[in-house]
Amino acid sequence: MKIVIVGGGTAGWLAALMISRIRPEHTVTVIESSKIGIIGAGEGSTGSLTNIVQNEMWNLGCVEKDFVKECDATIKLGIKHIGWNKDTKSHYYGPIDGTPTSNDRCDIVFQHALGFRDQNLLHLATELGYKIHHNKNSFVEDAGNHAYHFDAHKVGKYFKKISNTVKHIDSEVDDVIKDKEKGWVTKLKLSNGQTVEGDMFIDASGFNQVLMKAVGGKWKSYRENLPVNSALPFLLPYEDDEVIEPVTNAWAQKNGWCWQIPTLNRRGCGYVFCADFVTPDKAQEELEQTIGKKIDPIRLLTFDSGRQETLWIKNVLSIGLCAAFAEPLEATSIHTTIMQLKHFVFGCLGTQREDTCNKGTVDEYNKTNAHLYDTMKDFLVAHYTCGRNDTEFWKYIDAGHTKTDFVKSMHEVCKHRVPNATLFPRQEGSAGWPLWSYVLAGTGALTPEVCQKEIMYNNDMIVGNSSYMHHVGEFDKVSKDLPDNTQFVKDMQ
Numbered sequence: 340m341k342i343v344i345v346g347g348g349t350a351g352w353l354a355a356l357m358i359s360r361i362r363p364e365h366t367v368t369v370i371e372s373s374k375i376g377i378i379g380a381g382e383g384s385t386g387s388l389t390n391i392v393q394n395e396m397w398n399l400g401c402v403e404k405d406f407v408k409e410c411d412a413t414i415k416l417g418i419k420h421i422g423w424n425k426d427t428k429s430h431y432y433g434p435i436d437g438t439p440t441s442n443d444r445c446d447i448v449f450q451h452a453l454g455f456r457d458q459n460l461l462h463l464a465t466e467l468g469y470k471i472h473h474n475k476n477s478f479v480e481d482a483g484n485h486a487y488h489f490d491a492h493k494v495g496k497y498f499k500k501i502s503n504t505v506k507h508i509d510s511e512v513d514d515v516i517k518d519k520e521k522g523w524v525t526k527l528k529l530s531n532g533q534t535v536e537g538d539m540f541i542d543a544s545g546f547n548q549v550l551m552k553a554v555g556g557k558w559k560s561y562r563e564n565l566p567v568n569s570a571l572p573f574l575l576p577y578e579d580d581e582v583i584e585p586v587t588n589a590w591a592q593k594n595g596w597c598w599q600i601p602t603l604n605r606r607g608c609g610y611v612f613c614a615d616f617v618t619p620d621k622a623q624e625e626l627e628q629t630i631g632k633k634i635d636p637i638r639l640l641t642f643d644s645g646r647q648e649t650l651w652i653k654n655v656l657s658i659g660l661c662a663a664f665a666e667p668l669e670a671t672s673i674h675t676t677i678m679q680l681k682h683f684v685f686g687c688l689g690t691q692r693e694d695t696c697n698k699g700t701v702d703e704y705n706k707t708n709a710h711l712y713d714t715m716k717d718f719l720v721a722h723y724t725c726g727r728n729d730t731e732f733w734k735y736i737d738a739g740h741t742k743t744d745f746v747k748s749m750h751e752v753c754k755h756r757v758p759n760a761t762l763f764p765r766q767e768g769s770a771g772w773p774l775w776s777y778v779l780a781g782t783g784a785l786t787p788e789v790c791q792k793e794i795m796y797n798n799d800m801i802v803g804n805s806s807y808m809h810h811v812g813e814f815d816k817v818s819k820d821l822p823d824n825t826q827f828v829k830d831m832q
Contacts, residue, residue: 340365340692343527343537345512345550347371349491350659350676351543352498353391355505357680360399362688368506368535369499370527375511375547382491382607383415383587383600383670386436387677387768389486396681400501404831409497410489411603413828414585416471418669422591424783425726431781432471432586433669433774435486448757451780451790476585476827486670488587488600491607508533512544515553523654523696524550538654538692545660546642554655557648564720564741565644565666567595571623571636572609575599583825589668591725593617593625594732598667603828608634611666614641616732642666646712650705654696656683663712668722669770671715678768679708711768717745718770718778724750725782749775753785757793 342358342365344351351369359367390396392406406412421430470476476485499507514528526536542550562568577583588599595612612622619639627633646663650656659676687704689695720743727733735741742750752758758779760772779785822830 340538342539344369344541346543348495352495356502372511384486385674410493412487412489415486416585419586423725433777475821476824540655542657542661550655554652559648561644566613569614570611570640573634575606585824593730714764714769
């Protein structure tokens with residue numbers, strides 16, 4: 340088949356790389372205009388991207404050292420959530436894809452039960468948490484549990500570079516031509532005068548939704564549950580001798596939250612806020628007062644969190660920001676793109692168009708991936724339902740207007756007992772119980788008293804306490820031989 344991808348960036352070039360490497364019998368063309376910029380001011384990932392870069396998921400020809408160097412990448416071990424609680428000065432950590440010791444009764448639950456009210460200490464019984472706390476790092480010790488921070492503008496370029504069998508056309512799409520009988524896309528007219536024919540089309544054009552609009556795509560908004568709708572991205576240079584942390588900072592503000600992502604040479608930052616409660620000018624002023632310095636926003640971004648009502652229509656598949664955008668709080672954008680592409684390339688992509696775009700395949704794909712995005716929405720909503728009510732924005736959240744049915748159920752369960760893994764989505768790519776446990780404990784939904792009652796009932800306290808002390812002692816020994824994260828990052832270059 341002739342597969343045509345509209346839009347480059349991380350999503351478009353990753354799609355091109357995967358299809359060309361895994362299914363080389365198909366020809367792949369990427370239409371990407373150099374006149375159209377990409378969204379991003381420093382970005383983070385989950386462990387799914389690590390698996391690709393390390394060629395553990397598929398052998399796509401990536402070299403981790405090259406990726407790190409060319410994308411100004413640093414190592415991400417987790418997310419530090421600051422102020423997502425009634426105590427606005429508190430913080431908690433969320434790991435990458437769970438922790439090595441996670442199971443049906445997660446390490447965070449056990450430690451919460453022990454009474455470590457200081458959120459700094461909540462996950463020290465895991466090697467991953469210990470390294471975050473002491474700013475230590477290494478590839479070997481963190482295998483399978485690190486992600487990346489990177490320059491968002493350079494990741495797509497890296498995937499483009501190693502997609503050496505993919506044809507690239509630098510142009511914009513002027514018109515989408517469809518078959519009059521079935522309404523399938525047959526060819527694209529470009530602004531440079533070219534016409535490009537194809538059998539299968541992938542829309543990676545971001546919020547422009549060039550192809551999806553042409554085939555009748557409709558946007559399903561998440562605004563009822565995720566009301567933030569604007570962002571001011573900006574860059575911050577490092578101060579002299581500033582430590583490069585191995586975590587993303589997600590810092591709750593009066594009308595939303597601020598991300599701070601440490602790449603090699605600077606921090607990529609942004610304020611995500613709800614314009615229903617504050618103007619962009621006031622949001623910028625508020626943030627400048629908080630961080631104690633002036634900022635120079637790259638631009639004002641406006642968005643509507645949500646997804647395509649139907650992610651795959653006829654012979655057009657949406658990916659990346661075109662498919663869905665559920666705000667950047669948990670670095671879900673690249674993660675869900677990878678999950679979508681995995682499902683498409685291995686589960687749906689046939690030899691011919693008819694083998695690929697049949698109703699059964701398309702319907703099941705749409706159902707599965709819609710569920711993936713909807714469960715991710717639940718996970719994000721749980722972060723906000725943290726009991727803060729110190730501003731009009733947080734009062735609105737605290738009143739329960741944004742809670743999904745699933746979050747309501749989990750909060751009710753947490754009043755009485757510790758939820759276990761069986762209650763949470765088990766679909767590949769979904770945020771499962773290990774990640775949920777950190778958020779529920781950190782936001783105050785899951786209390787030490789409830790955790791302690793259940794663990795005491797199961798007679799795990801004495802054994803667990805002894806195990807915890809053993810782990811701390813062992814990690815103390817290990818950490819002496821590890822470099823601090825700042826030195827580790829510099830040594831990777």
